[in-house]
Amino acid sequence: MTHRPLVLCIFAVGLLLGSQTAAAQEVWTVLPFNSRGVDTIQTETFRDLLQLELSREGNRSFVSSATMCSDDRCARDAALAEGADVAVYGTLSQLGQNIIASATVVDATSGTVRSAQRLTVDRAEDLDLVAERFANAINSGTRAEDIAELGNITNEETEPELRRDGDHGFGLHLGGFTPVGNGYADAGTGVSLGLGYWFETLRFALSPQVGLRFSTTGEDYGYFELPIDVGAYYILGNSDVAGLLGGGVGVRYISESREATVRTGSVIRTESTIVLEDDGWGFGMFAKAGVLLLRTYTVRLAITVDYNVTFMELNGRSNPQGVGFGVDVIF
Amino acid sequence: MNIRHALLFALAIGWVVLGFAECDSLGEDYYDQCSSGVVAPYGDLNGSWVISGNGSRSGCSDDRLNGEFRMSSSTLDVVVDGTGAGALQLAEPMSIPGGQFTLSGDLVYSGCLEFVTRETSNAGTIEYRFRAINSGYGLEGSFTGSGPSNCDSTGDFSVSISDH
Numbered sequence: 001m002t003h004r005p006l007v008l009c010i011f012a013v014g015l016l017l018g019s020q021t022a023a024a025q026e027v028w029t030v031l032p033f034n035s036r037g038v039d040t041i042q043t044e045t046f047r048d049l050l051q052l053e054l055s056r057e058g059n060r061s062f063v064s065s066a067t068m069c070s071d072d073r074c075a076r077d078a079a080l081a082e083g084a085d086v087a088v089y090g091t092l093s094q095l096g097q098n099i100i101a102s103a104t105v106v107d108a109t110s111g112t113v114r115s116a117q118r119l120t121v122d123r124a125e126d127l128d129l130v131a132e133r134f135a136n137a138i139n140s141g142t143r144a145e146d147i148a149e150l151g152n153i154t155n156e157e158t159e160p161e162l163r164r165d166g167d168h169g170f171g172l173h174l175g176g177f178t179p180v181g182n183g184y185a186d187a188g189t190g191v192s193l194g195l196g197y198w199f200e201t202l203r204f205a206l207s208p209q210v211g212l213r214f215s216t217t218g219e220d221y222g223y224f225e226l227p228i229d230v231g232a233y234y235i236l237g238n239s240d241v242a243g244l245l246g247g248g249v250g251v252r253y254i255s256e257s258r259e260a261t262v263r264t265g266s267v268i269r270t271e272s273t274i275v276l277e278d279d280g281w282g283f284g285m286f287a288k289a290g291v292l293l294l295r296t297y298t299v300r301l302a303i304t305v306d307y308n309v310t311f312m313e314l315n316g317r318s319n320p321q322g323v324g325f326g327v328d329v330i331f
Numbered sequence: 332m333n334i335r336h337a338l339l340f341a342l343a344i345g346w347v348v349l350g351f352a353e354c355d356s357l358g359e360d361y362y363d364q365c366s367s368g369v370v371a372p373y374g375d376l377n378g379s380w381v382i383s384g385n386g387s388r389s390g391c392s393d394d395r396l397n398g399e400f401r402m403s404s405s406t407l408d409v410v411v412d413g414t415g416a417g418a419l420q421l422a423e424p425m426s427i428p429g430g431q432f433t434l435s436g437d438l439v440y441s442g443c444l445e446f447v448t449r450e451t452s453n454a455g456t457i458e459y460r461f462r463a464i465n466s467g468y469g470l471e472g473s474f475t476g477s478g479p480s481n482c483d484s485t486g487d488f489s490v491s492i493s494d495h
Contacts, residue, residue, distance in 0.1 A: 262395050264479055265457050267407070267425065267432040268382065268448050272400035 025059050029084040031075060032068045033103075037094030039124075046092060046127045050103065053135030054088070072106050072113060079108035086114065088138075098122050098156070101130045105138055117144045119154070126154040166201040169298075175326015177213045177225075180307075183320025184223040185258040187215035198330045200300075205233045205244070213324070219259075220275045226253040227284060227308075240295050244302060247287040255279035256314045282312025286324075302328040364464065370442035373465040376419070378492045380407040382461075384474065386486020393480040402488060407434060409492075414438045419446050429453040436461075444470070455479045463490060 030051040035043035051062055067078035069089040079087035090103035098120050105115040115138045119130045130144070137144040173194030179187065196209030208230045215222035233246030257275050264270045290304030309321045364370055382404040391397045408422035419436030426432075429452045436446025442465035450457045456478050463472035469489055476484035 260395075262400075264396070264400075264454075265450055266405075266427045266452070267450055268402065268404050268457065268459055270386070270400040270402050270484075272388075272396070272398055274395050274398065 025061055026086055027061050027063055027082075027084045028054065028086045028088065029063050029065045029079055029082050030054065031065050031078055031087060031089040033089070034068060034070060034091040036091060038092040038099055042124050042127065043092045046101065046131060049128050049131035050088070050090075050134055053131050054138065056135065057139045072104065072111065075104070075106040076108050076111045079106065084108055092127075095120075099124060099127070101127065101134070103134050103138075114138070115141065119144050120156065121154045122156040126156070129154050166199055167298075168197065168199040169331040171196045171198040171207065171209070171302075171328050171330040173209070173211065173326055173328045175324060177308075177322050177324045179223075179320065179322045181321055182317050183314070184225075184254075184322060185215065185221045185256045185315075187217050187222045190215040190223070192324050192326055194326075194328075196328075198328075200235070200330075202238060203235055205235060205246075207231045207233070207248075213322075221257045221259045223257070224255045225310075227310075228252070229284070229286065231286070231288060233288070235292060235295075238295070240293065240297070242292045242295055244288070244290040244292045244304065246289075247285065247306075249283070249285050251281060252284045252310045252312075253279070253281050254310060254312065254314060254320060256320075258315045260315075276315045278314040280312055280314065282310045284308060284310035298331075300330040302330065304328060365443035370464050371467070372442050373470060376409065376411045376438070376444070376492065378409065378494050380404075380409045381491045381493075382407070382488055383491075384486050384488030386474065386476070386484050386488075388482040388484045391480045391482040396480055396482050400484075400486075402486065409434065411438060419444060427452060459484075461488060463488075 028051075030047055033043050033047045054060065055062060063082045063084050065078050065082045065084075065087075067074070067081070069075040069078055069087075070091070075087040075089040078089075079085070085108055087106045087108055088103055089106070090101065093100045093102075099122075100118065100120050102118045103116075104113055106112070107114050117134045117137050119133060121127065121130060133144040136142075137146075171194075173192065173196065175192045176189050177192040178189040179185075184190075190213060192211065192213045194209050194211035196207045199206045209228075211225075211227040211229070213223070213225040213227065215224075227250055229248050229250030231246055231248030233244050236243035236245065255277075256279065257277050260274050260276050262272050262274055286306045286308040288304050288306035290302050293301040293303070304324075304326065306324045307321070308324055309319055311319055314320060382402065384402040385399065386402060387399045388396050407425075410420055410422045411418050412420065416437045417435060418438040419434070421434045424431075424433075427450065431451050433449045434446055436444055438444050443463070445460070445462050447461070448459045457476065458478060459474050459476040461472060461474045463470040469491060471487070471489045473487050474485065476482075476486075
C-alpha cells in the first residue's frame with residue numbers, strides 16, 4: 001500500500017489550518033501619537049508601549065505607519081494605505097500638572113470607532129500603566145477608567161479624596177463646679193479649669209479636654225478631680241452667636257477628704273469629727289449646653305453649663321455628681 | 332451688817348476663792364485639797380445631773396476613735412444617801428438598748444466627790460471615772476476612762492445639777 005493518499009491528506013489539513021490561522025489574524029497599525037506640551041520622546045515611548053500591550057492579545061500583527069492623525073477618517077486612510085485592518089491614533093496633552101492620554105481605535109473596513117479611551121495622570125511615570133489600561137480596555141471592550149487592577153493603578157487614582165477642613169485650635173476653660181447631692185465631700189462650689197483641643201465644622205464640634213476641679217474650702221475636707229473627657233456638640237446656627245448642645249464621656253480621677261462624726265455611748269456620749277480619705281478612677285459622662293460667640297472669628301468664646309456624673313464610690317457614697325459652668329476661649 | 336458679820340462674810344468669800352484657785356489640778360492634790368478643808372461643801376447634790384466636757388482618746392483599736400472629743404450626757408437622776416463610799420447612786424436603774432448604765436460614787440468630802448459610770452452594751456463597755464470638786468461655780472473636775480475599742484481617755488468635765 002502506498003502512503004501517497006495519507007501524505008496528501010495531511011498536507012491538505014495543514015494547508016487548511018494555516019489558512020484559517022492566517023484569516024483570524026488582524027493587522028493593526030498604531031499611528032504616531034500627537035503631542036501637545038508633552039515631551040515628544042515620552043509620546044513616542046507611550047505609543048510603543050501601547051503597541052506592545054496590544055500585541056499581547058495575540059492573533060494580531062502590526063505594521064508601522066508614519067502618518068500622524070487627529071481624526072477617524074485620517075486614521076482609516078492611513079490604515080488602508082498600510083494594508084491594516086485597524087488603526088489606533090491618539091494624543092498626549094499637557095493640562096496644568098496633568099497629562100491627558102487619549103486613544104481611538106478605528107476599523108479600517110467600516111470606518112467605525114471600535115473603542116475610545118481617555119485617562120488622566122499626574123506624572124509621566126504612570127504612562128506605562130495607561131498603556132496597559134488602554135490595551136486591556138480595548139481588548140475587553142470596556143473603558144480604561146473602569147478597569148483599575150492591582151498593579152495598574154495610577155498615582156492620581158491612589159491619592160485619597162480631599163477632605164473638607166474645619167476650624168480647629170486649642171481651648172482654655174475657666175469656671176466653677178458645684179457638687180450635687182452628697183458627693184465631693186459636701187465641700188461646696190469649687191474651681192474648674194481645663195485645657196482642650198477644639199475642632200469645629202459648620203454644624204458640629206469635637207473637643208477632647210483635660211480638666212482640673214478642686215474645692216476651695218480651706219479646711220481639712222475637700223476634693224480634687226482630674227477629668228479626661230471627649231465631647232461632641234451640635235451647633236445651632238452659623239452666625240456669630242450660636243447655640244451649643246452636646247455631651248461626652250471620659251475617665252476621672254477623684255480624691256476626696258470628707259468630714260465624718262464619730263459617736264460613742266448612749267448615756268455618757270462622746271462626739272468627735274474625723275476626716276475620711278478616699279480616691280480612685282471612674283468612668284464619667286456629661287451633658288453640656290451653651291452659647292458659642294464670635295463664630296466667624298479666629299478666636300471664639302463659649303459660655304457653657306454642664307452636668308457631670310462619675311460612676312464610682314468614695315467614702316461609701318456612690319456616683320458623685322455636679323454642675324460645671326464657665327467660659328471657654330478657643331484660639 | 333456689823334463688822335463681825337462682814338469679817339465672816341469676807342472669810343467665806345476668801346475660802347471659796349481659795350478653793351477655786353486650788354482647783355486647777357485634781358491629780359495628786361485632789362485628796363490634799365479635799366482633806367484640807369479648802370473646798371467648800373457644794374450643797375444639795377440630789378437632783379438631775381447633766382455632765383459635759385472635753386477629752387481625748389488614745390490607743391484605740393479603731394483608729395477613727397483616737398483624738399479629741401466632746402462629752403455630753405443624758406439627764407441623770409442622782410441621789411445622795413449619807414456620806415462616804417457609795418453615797419452617790421442613780422435614783423432609778425437605767426436600761427439602754429442592748430445593755431445597762433450604772434453610776435456609783437463616793438462623797439469624799441462634802442465638796443469633793445468621785446463617781447464611776449459604766450455603760451455596757453453590745454458594742455462593749457465604756458467606763459469613766461470622774462473626780463469633781465466644788466469650784467465655787469459648780470462641780471468641775473477631770474476624768475479618765477476606758478473603752479470602747481480598747482481606748483484610754485482623759486479629760487475635763489463639769490456637772491450642772493437641777494432639782495428633780
